[in-house]
Amino acid sequence: TRLSPTDAAAVAAHYGSISIVTFVTATSVLAGRGIDSEGYMVAVAAAMEAPAIISALYLASRSGGRAEKMDADLWREILLNGSIVLLVGSFLIGLVTGQPGMARIEAFIVAPFQGVLCLFLLDMGLVAGRGMRGAKGVMTPGVLAFGLVMPVVGAAFGLAAGMALGLSTGGVALMMVLAGSASYIAVPAAMRVALPDANPSVYLTLSLGVTFPFNLVIGIPAWVAVAQAVGG
Template sequence: MDAILSMLAGNLLAPTILFFLLGLIAAVTRSDLSMPEGAAKIMSIYLLFAIGFKGGANLISNGLTWQTFATLGAGAALSFVIPFIAFFLLKLMTRLDDLNAAAVAGHYGSISIVTFVTATSLLELNGMEFEGYMVAVAAVMEVPAILSALWIAGSKGNATQSRKKLVRDIVGNGSIVLLVGSFIIGAITGKEGLQDLDPFIVVPFTGILCLFLLDMGLSAGRSILENRHYLTPGLFGFGCLMPLIAALLGFGMGSLVGLSDGGVFLLMVLAASASYIAVPAAMKIALPQAQSGIYLTMSLGVTFPFNIAIGIPLYLWIATL
């Protein structure tokens, strides 16, 4: 037990997690701490570029195997199934109507790329290896959850709007384009390309991630303050329980396809995270009547802080059992 607590405490004290907590505390205490306008966007572009490029370079170094395709399929299946479980729990634990429950559920099948990047950084700090193609799994898991949410909403009599625009926005989403594009370029250039960009995408990566998570902590704290009237005990409980259930599903899938401990951990993190970029944009188009204050507060204000502060260290411990 002492070893378990020591490991959890060590992971909680990682610089990335502590900077997020600093931003969260600063926001809740109404500090005037803030990041320069536009800085967060520049840092997010850098992080997506770096993680995508490194993933592609690592993939080509290790080669394509049956496990690669099995893991991609497992990720897509998790993304599609999780919203149905989330919808069932929401109807059981909260008083949300079908439309808002479907919109919230869709966020939990998709992924938070920032949570994923934080998890990969923690693995690197601990010297643990993981499959380089996991970044491709992250990209695959963006879309199926949106389809599930629309399926649920449609089955409950909530017609979607502008389907062509929705598909166009999903395919052209900047985060997905940059992540997938960087991954492909990394795969094309391989180890040589990674060596050329090493001083730019490897050395400063953790420092930039710390600053970005400081800003995310500020955003999450302010979202909680502004939308706290939405946070009923049932919703808050769901926001903490659903990631744990999804992480266990990710653990099962990762173990089934034979991933390394690091790979299992990353699949758990992807399954447990909730989108606050791609899915909210899709819901505004497809389910405009759904209340954005509810689903954004749940994904960014509750589940994101839970995963960063508690979930990630817990999932890493479970993955290494």
């Protein structure tokens, strides 16, 4: 793709991590089709954030790029960013309160979820479109192809991992979604601190402008269909 080592490391961090919105959308699709999945997949999603960022810093330092040291600010950005705190916090609250707690707030959480998700995805589409227009100079055909091919490669690894772990059909589909997605919330914030020389136009346009819409339109339906076919 002819990216600089620093940009390549930043892209690796995004694709080694996960997209929370893609994951939430996939869980909504599964729920709409009546397909159950393991509840702990939320914790799996949270656990996949930090290793990707640490690996990117290692790759950047090995290739001679300028990577900031793993100081307290960077660890705070990695482990205490908003999406991780909300994800883990929601998981723990659900674990403690159980179904009775969910029944009490169902009208506030479940009923408006689809509408709020639609509005959020529309906003993300606008952001992605603006990013594509502003990144014409750096988005070569090879880089764009990477943003379309990498989700398929990641999903294939997710399929293998899900089957090896004995996950349910829904669990396998979510593992494919996680492995085939790319972060555009938590990791970009960490990259601004950890790899300040990396070009945001490259990694943000790839993750948000290419891979994110691909996963929403093609990826999620395809991964669910594959999981159902494999699960029989």
